[in-house]
Amino acid sequence: MIALKRPHLFFLFLSLILWGRSDVFAQSKSTDTLVVVTDTTNIDALFKKARDFSFQGNNAQARRICQKILEKKPGYYDVRTFMGRTYAWDKRYEEARTEFSRVLIEKEDDIEALGALIDVEMWTENFKVASDYLKIALGYYPTSEDLMLRKARLQLRLDLEESASLTLRRILDLNPGNKEALKMLNSMKDSRLSNKFQLSFNTDFFDKNNSPQKLASGEIGRSFTFGSIAYRATYAERFNTKGLQSEVDGYLRFVKSNYFYLNVGFSDSKIFPEVRAGAEIYQKIPAGFELSGGFRYLQFSNPGTKIYTASLGNYFRNYWFSVRVYLTPKSTIETNDFLKKSSQTLILNIRNYFGDADNYFGIRLGQGQSPDERKITDAGIQRLKSLQGGIEYQRLAFGRWVIKGDLGYSKEEVRASTFQQRISIGIILKTIF
């Protein structure tokens, strides 16, 4: 009989125990897998399971589940893209590319797969390829903040700080609440392009014997860590009177999904409100929509007029849709119905972007007048009927200068059953530096 030394006895004992339990371990492992993938009835729940596994660090298991889903539903692009992402996280970039390519070969504008493929090329330092893919992707989605952020990151990797700043500023023009863009901009030591300057000129012509009305404004602003602030001076010539108004606008960001707009202005001219103010909160909501609500205050005489406003907007591919409403309650109207006692302004805006966020064509339709256009000469005029329409065209002119033209038409009831027609022509020049 062979005498076994203590360590050997220990290992023999351990082996016997494990051998007795090994089938249980194997069973529980395989049972675990079986339980997960045999139930393919609820594909979305399975996809969530896959994401959970990946989040726990088990990308291999996540991929097995994705494969099962794709056997049942080969066209589930999000699943294939996610599977590709798990390969990328495991640094298996070639397999990742294969999965993203398979999606894009079938659906060339799949934004998730586009973003994922661009990420892989950036991580593997194929910057030229990443740049080519980004150009194509932004062609499909010129106002995509995610794609523009990737563009800015790529530009920073290529030491193109000024270009990156420009890209980030364009993102903030589209969405002043984009925290990631602001964070990147503030982390750049030089070339932040934190400042903006704008000049605008507008002339309104009337069909009656009213002299044209002119409006000109200059605006200068700057971005800070908490948001942006701008000062605007507006000069107007109306009813043989000239006047000047000063305003300060602020966009303040606190959390990722919302930001605040604040405005205050003063004038000692009777053609402007003595005091104007405004506040609005913008909130991102699901499906890419942005909802806002707030108010404007215009004081031509004491007491002033409060105007409530709300808007709903969305960027879809290379379009932007927005609808805004202004409600002005009137104390002179005797009713408890808020809508019945309020004058209502409704404005619909649609823009078509081509190439990038600087270049677009837009149309505007509405009823009522907007207090944000700085054309309100008397808050009381809002009670009367008005229909308006307009077109706008903006493009990058030269360097960092952007030029915008605006042509508008409105038919306004100036007193009961008396209408005037107004044609408005405007031009805006703006830049960042």
Next chain:
Amino acid sequence: MKVLVCEDDEMVLKMVEFKLQKEGYEVHLAKDGKEALEKISGLRPDIIITDIMMPYLTGLEIVHQVRKQLGLITPIIIVSSIGLEKTVLEAFQLGADDFITKPFSPNELSVRVKKLLMKSA
């Protein structure tokens, strides 16, 4: 080895270009049938990959031109969408050598290119 890729989908074009360049091929691109024929005549690529549906000239017309008009024996791979099997058969009758269906894996395309080039060498 010169590869000519004819495809009007820019994204697909870029992905295939990237894959084949990594494999060491000299990749030339054509976004429509007219450009494809010009490049075939000018470059004399070693292999042609062409989509069936393209502006100006279809992939079938390109196969026909290459075989009948230019008299070339350059290997041709047809890229087709699912559901165009009859068109693929027609392409084979005109002289195409292989086909691949969308969606395809760039790896699979690369293997087919390699195989055809070895065969024609």
